[in-house]
Amino acid sequence: MAARxxxxxxxxxxxxxxGSTGQPKGVLVEHRQVVRLLTAAEAHFxxxxxxxxxxxxxxxxxxxxxELWGALAYGGRLVVxxxxxxxxxxxxxxxxxxxxxxxxxxxxxxxxxLRATLTExxxxxxxxxxxxxxxxxxxxxxxxxxxxxxxxGEDTPALVNMYGITETTVHxxxxxxxxxxxxxxxxxxxxxxxxxxxAYVLDRHLNPVPVGVxxxxxxxxxxxxxxxxxxxxxxxxxxxxxPFSGEPGARMYRTGDRVRWCPDGxxxxxxxxxxxVKVRGYRIELGEIEATLQRHPDLRGCAVLAQPDGTxxxxxxxxxVPADAARRPTAGQLRExxxxxxxxxxxxxxxxxxxxxxxTPNGKLDHRALPDPxxxxxxxxxxxxxxxxxxxLIAEVWTDLLPVDRVSIDDDFFLVGGHSLLAAQAVTRIRRxxxxxxxxxxxxxxxxxxxxxxxxLARLLDEPATGDRPARLLHELTRPVxxxxxxxxxxxxxxxxxSAAVYQALADAMPPGHRLYSAAIHGQEAGGEQxxxxxxxxVDRAVTEIxxxxxxxxxxxxxxxxGSALVVEVARRLQAAGRPVEAVYVGGIFPFARPRGLLxxxxxxxxxxxxxxxxxxxxxxxxxxxxxxxxGLDEADRVIRNMRHDTRSAEDYYSGLLDSRIDRIDxxxxxxxxxxDPATDYYAERFREWDFLSDTCALVxxxxxxxxxxxxxxxxxxxxxxxxxxxxxxxxxxxLTRPARGADSDWWLHxxxxxxxxxxxx
Numbered sequence: 229m230a231a232r233x234x235x236x237x238x239x240x241x242x243x244x245x246x247g248s249t250g251q252p253k254g255v256l257v258e259h260r261q262v263v264r265l266l267t268a269a270e271a272h273f274x275x276x277x278x279x280x281x282x283x284x285x286x287x288x289x290x291x292x293x294x295e296l297w298g299a300l301a302y303g304g305r306l307v308v309x310x311x312x313x314x315x316x317x318x319x320x321x322x323x324x325x326x327x328x329x330x331x332x333x334x335x336x337x338x339x340x341x342l343r344a345t346l347t348e349x350x351x352x353x354x355x356x357x358x359x360x361x362x363x364x365x366x367x368x369x370x371x372x373x374x375x376x377x378x379x380x381g382e383d384t385p386a387l388v389n390m391y392g393i394t395e396t397t398v399h400x401x402x403x404x405x406x407x408x409x410x411x412x413x414x415x416x417x418x419x420x421x422x423x424x425x426x427a428y429v430l431d432r433h434l435n436p437v438p439v440g441v442x443x444x445x446x447x448x449x450x451x452x453x454x455x456x457x458x459x460x461x462x463x464x465x466x467x468x469x470x471p472f473s474g475e476p477g478a479r480m481y482r483t484g485d486r487v488r489w490c491p492d493g494x495x496x497x498x499x500x501x502x503x504x505v506k507v508r509g510y511r512i513e514l515g516e517i518e519a520t521l522q523r524h525p526d527l528r529g530c531a532v533l534a535q536p537d538g539t540x541x542x543x544x545x546x547x548x549v550p551a552d553a554a555r556r557p558t559a560g561q562l563r564e565x566x567x568x569x570x571x572x573x574x575x576x577x578x579x580x581x582x583x584x585x586x587x588t589p590n591g592k593l594d595h596r597a598l599p600d601p602x603x604x605x606x607x608x609x610x611x612x613x614x615x616x617x618x619x620x621l622i623a624e625v626w627t628d629l630l631p632v633d634r635v636s637i638d639d640d641f642f643l644v645g646g647h648s649l650l651a652a653q654a655v656t657r658i659r660r661x662x663x664x665x666x667x668x669x670x671x672x673x674x675x676x677x678x679x680x681x682x683x684x685l686a687r688l689l690d691e692p693a694t695g696d697r698p699a700r701l702l703h704e705l706t707r708p709v710x711x712x713x714x715x716x717x718x719x720x721x722x723x724x725x726x727s728a729a730v731y732q733a734l735a736d737a738m739p740p741g742h743r744l745y746s747a748a749i750h751g752q753e754a755g756g757e758q759x760x761x762x763x764x765x766x767v768d769r770a771v772t773e774i775x776x777x778x779x780x781x782x783x784x785x786x787x788x789x790x791g792s793a794l795v796v797e798v799a800r801r802l803q804a805a806g807r808p809v810e811a812v813y814v815g816g817i818f819p820f821a822r823p824r825g826l827l828x829x830x831x832x833x834x835x836x837x838x839x840x841x842x843x844x845x846x847x848x849x850x851x852x853x854x855x856x857x858x859x860g861l862d863e864a865d866r867v868i869r870n871m872r873h874d875t876r877s878a879e880d881y882y883s884g885l886l887d888s889r890i891d892r893i894d895x896x897x898x899x900x901x902x903x904x905d906p907a908t909d910y911y912a913e914r915f916r917e918w919d920f921l922s923d924t925c926a927l928v929x930x931x932x933x934x935x936x937x938x939x940x941x942x943x944x945x946x947x948x949x950x951x952x953x954x955x956x957x958x959x960x961x962x963x964l965t966r967p968a969r970g971a972d973s974d975w976w977l978h979x980x981x982x983x984x985x986x987x988x989x990x
Contacts, residue, residue, distance in 0.1 A: 236260035242457055243290050245394045254457030261397040262293060264450045266301045268422040272388065272402045273360065277303035280357070281331045282324065284314050284338075289590040290394045291365050295333050304331070311589075317345035321356075328357040332385075335365040335591035336372075340529050340549070341584060343376065353380060364390045364399065366592050367416050367497055367515070369522035372529065374410045375551070382406050391418035391497060395466065395481050397451040400425055401495060414490060415519035416497040425449035427495065428472060428480065429487055432931075436472075439489045442498055448473065448480035486515070505534040507542050507573070517544070517566070517574055524565050526550055526557045529585050531593055532576060535601065543631075543645060544576035545601045549584055556581055563643065572736040573942075577645055611636045618686040621661045625654050626682070637682040651676050651729065662689070673727045674703050674748050701769045702745040702777065703728050705735035715741030716781045716810070718949060719774060721795055722747065723788035723816070723936075724875055730787075733942035739950055745778060747794070763877045766794060771801045782807070785949055787815040787938050788907075789878030796921065797881065799893050809895040811953035812922070815945075816907055816935050818899065818914045819882050819921075885920075896924035896956055900948055902933025902941075916981040923983040928952055930975045944974045952977060 234240075240259045244252040269275075281299035283306055285291040299306035307327045313319045320342070324332065334342065339361070346353060368389050377387075382405065392399035403409075403419025421427045429443040430436055437443040448470045455463035470480035486498040499515020517532045529549035534542045550556045557565075559579040566575045578601035586597035614623040614637050623635040630645040641651065655673050662671065671689055679685040702719065705728075718738070720731045728748035735744040747770060749761070761769075774782070782802075786795035792814040799812045897918040901908040908914070915927035928948050930937050938945055955977065 234259055236263070239454070241293070243288065243293075243394055253459055253462060255394045256454035256457055257293075257394075257397055258454055261451055261453065262297055263301075264424055265294070265397050265399060265422075266298060268424050268451075269298075269399065269402070271423055272404070275302040275304065275331065275360075279304035279330045280328055281306050282327070282329045282333070283308045284320075284333060285365075285591065286589055289365070290392075290398050291333060291335075291590075294362075294364070294398045298331070317341050318349060321345065321349075321351060324356050324358065330357050330359050331362070332358045332360070333362045333364065335587075336363055336368040337366060337529070337585055337587050337593055338591040339363065340372070341587075343528070344584065354384070358385045360386050360388065362388050362390055364392060365590065367499065367518075369415050369519060370405060370409045370412075370417060371415070371523050372527075373405065374525075377405075377407050377410060389416075389418060391485075391495070393447075393481075393483055393485075395453045396425070396447045396483075397453065400447050400451070401427070403494060414494075414496045415522065417490070418487070418495050418497045420494055421447070421449070422451070425451050426470075426473065426480075429489055429495075434471075437488075439491055442486050442488045444501055445483045445485045445487045445495070446470075446480040447483060448478060452479055452481050486513070505542070507534055507544060512544070512574060514544075517546070517570065517576070520566055520569055521546060521548070521562065524557060524562060526552065526555055531585055531595075531598065533595065533598065543578065544574070545578045545580060546576040547580045547582055547585065547598055549582050553583070570736075572642065573647075573733055574736075577643065612638055614682060614686075616686055616690065617665065618662075618667070618689050619682050621665070622658060622682045622685055625657045625661065629654055629657075635682060637686075639682065640680045641676060642680055652727070658689075672748065673729045677705070677729055677732060678703075700773075701747055701749075701766070702773045703748055704743060705729075705732050705746050706738055706742065706744045709741060709743050711779075713741050714743065714780045715739070716783060716950065717743045717745065717778045718783045718785060719745045719770070719778060719795070719798075720747065720784075721770075721786040721791040722749070723938075724790045724878070726787070726791075730939050733939060734945055737942040737946035739946065742950065743778075743780075749790075763793070763797075763881060767797045767801060770794065770798050771805065774798070774802065775805060775807060781810050783810050783813065783949060783953070785813040785815065785938075788817050788935075789820070789875055791815070792817045793878040793881040796885075796897075799895060800891060803893050803895075804891065809893070811895050811898055811949075811956075812893065813898045813900055813949050813952075814918070815900045815938055816902065816905060818908065818911075818917050819885075820879065890921070892920075893922050895922065896926060896953055897922040898926045898928060898952055898956075900928045900930070900937075900945070902930050902935060902937045904932055905935045905937075907935055912978065915979065919981060919983050924956060925981045926952065926956055927978040927980075928975055929978045933975075941974070948975055956980065 236259050238259055240257050240262050242254045242256055244254050275298065279299070279302060281295055281304055283292060283295045283299075285295060296306065298304075307323070307329060309320065309323055313323055323329075345351075370389070373387065387405040389403045389405055390399045391401045399422065401419045401421050403417045405417070409417055426448040428436060428446040428448065429441075430446055431443050446468075452467065455467055466482050467479050468482060470478040484501045486501055487495045488498060490496055499513055499518070503514045505512050505514060512534070514532045514534070518530055521527065521530045521532065527548050528551040531547045533545050533547070535545045536542055546562065548557075548562065562579055563575050580599060580601050582599075586594040588594045611634065614620045614635075619637055623637070626635045626639075626641060626644075626646070627633070629650050630641075632639075632644050635644065641654070646654070652673060655671055655676055659671050667689075671685075675688055676685060679688045720734065722728060722730050728746035731744060731746040735746070738744055747766075749766065784795040784799055786792040795812055795814065799809050802809055899908075899911070899915040899918065901911045901915075911927060911929065915925055918925040930941055930944060933941055
């Protein structure tokens with residue numbers, strides 16, 4: 229070794245990391261990368277020869293590189309703590325005291341255990357010599373330190389959160405934590421990059437995103453590892469050419485972590501990109517739920533997973549650790565806490581209370597050791613057995629459909645495993661049961677969304693039928709909004725054959741102060757018995773109810789043929805009545821009409837053949853996730869009949885509209901399309917076809933979206949319908965071309981067409 233001393237570019241170590249694939253990959257780190265880590269850290273710490281470090285992490289975990297060489301490089305003393313002591317937090321506290329350790333490195337999960345032991349043993353951290361605690365290895369939610377900071381302050385010891393990955397040599401960023409950080413709306417602050425590193429927050433097209441917009445973190449600079457051992461293809465995939473600095477040969481590492489820039493130039497950690505899951509078609513960021521849950525004052529730890537629910541689908545499960553075992557928050561309290569800022573579909577179906585989260589030997593969360601939830605034990609009330617015949621019928625249907633063994637009359641359908649697809653099946657079965665029992669009550673899907681417990685739904689069904697309930701067209705799906713806080717109202721009309729409930733997810737995703745009303749078109753609600761109303765009568769009722777019941781600035785949204793046709797005509801009628809509309813959004817459709825002359829007769833023949841085949845409509849229903857067998861023949865026939873009726877009505881309306889001189893509307897018409905929806909091919913040109921109706925037309929595209937994005941892309945759609953028309957009003961021309969994107973690049977404003985305007989987009 230003396231004859232061949234190691235140089236800066238020689239290999240220092242190989243550490244294996246499994247990542248999201250589960251296949252270990254060896255990361256090649258050179259000597260110079262470790263040395264520059266310690267040099268770059270000097271700007272954040274004042275380590276010296278008087279410091280005592282504790283080696284608490286395995287050599288297979290790169291946190292140990294920081295502990296080992298940090299102590300030696302700064303001339304300090306290193307205490308090697310045996311594994312059995314590390315796992316016993318009482319003995320660990322004894323070692324920290326006996327050895328007068330001054331620098332302590334902890335994963336957030338391990339520090340939770342240490343804090344819990346301090347509380348349980350009535351010990352004080354102030355009795356120790358620790359002057360600096362460095363967090364790393366996993367996400368730290370700063371609000372969990374609020375009690376600590378209140379007791380010990382922010383200087384004794386100093387708390388520093390460091391984000392990093394093995395491929396960038398342990399640490400990338402540093403954030404000194406202060407009391408004020410607990411009150412900031414930043415869940416997991418990770419600070420700024422070390423001096424010799426550069427951080428880029430990019431969208432999926434590798435374009436930088438604005439401040440506040442989530443994106444993936446890419447790291448460039450002196451800390452990047454050489455690559456992966458014997459994995460050239462993977463190295464090329466993760467270590468990319470860096471186009472921003474202009475340095476020849478510069479590389480950047482794709483971390484797979486979601487972050488965003490804060491206005492003060494620091495970064496907020498949002499979770500792993502690969503922790504985005506799909507549950508019943510909704511794209512869900514588990515880290516977003518965890519960050520919100522962690523803000524509950526009675527929790528000191530949490531984890532959220534998507535677990536199988538026994539029906540072939542998945543449900544969200546939250547694992548929580550109370551801050552005080554004597555004051556455990558109930559599942560209902562946690563749901564209420566989450567519901568204040570998250571959509572309903574982001575609220576877990578089950579909550580499992582643990583004394584502590586299970587950890588791997590490296591101090592990270594051990595997902596495989598988390599127990600399966602028991603949904604039956606989630607009810608907060610004592611079990612109350614169904615008493616009336618209607619209650620027993622409802623409970624029997626729910627028990628059969630949901631992953632529970634019994635249902636109390638105060639259980640909420642949507643909190644014990646129910647969702648919108650199961651709701652439609654439940655309504656159909658309850659209606660059949662009522663008919664078989666000779667009951668006079670009727671039920672619609674909206675009844676279940678309004679009356680979510682067995683008790684409330686049975687009470688509604690047992691009431692004598694009145695003319696008010698079936699006659700109402702618009703239903704408010706958002707939670708009540710005080711008039712003083714009201715910002716805007718959105719009225720939505722579903723696609724052909726669709727229920728008003730298809731907009732529940734959108735209602736849940738609306739920003740504070742917004743009200744959402746959805747049209748329950750007669751004859752189209754599951755279990756409904758009304759005949760489908762003529763197009764003109766639907767318009768009359770919608771206009772009447774809006775003028776009477778819907779206040780504040782107004783936006784309209786209609787999906788597909790009948791939905792778009794109805795909102796277009798409602799907008800024209802409201803304008804004639806003196807009620808202004810801010811914008812008309814049309815989803816998944818452009819204006820369509822029958823051709824004239826001979827082509828008109830030929831198209832009628834083709835139309836008859838198309839409408840004669842049920843298969844066309846069955847394919848559409850299956851594409852929406854509807855179980856045709858579960859619907860039954862009668863219900864399926866009713867739905868298909870309504871789809872035929874709605875398609876004809878929309879085509880008749882647009883044909884008449886395009887053949888006549890009409891009064892144009894002042895509001896912009898904004899097309900919203902899915903990038904992969906064949907129904908809106910050639911969208912870049914076709915959105916201009918709406919200029920027969922309005923002087924301003926715009927196009928918004930949902931990245932990778934299909935046709936029924938209004939159900940499965942509710943978060944993005946809520947952004948679109950509350951922001952796009954405001955951008956048009958304030959536009960100076962700079963924001964109207966791609967990539968003027970929304971959060972996480974999931975949608976963009978593709979173009980704007982102004983009647984009579986020249987230039988790009990005009």
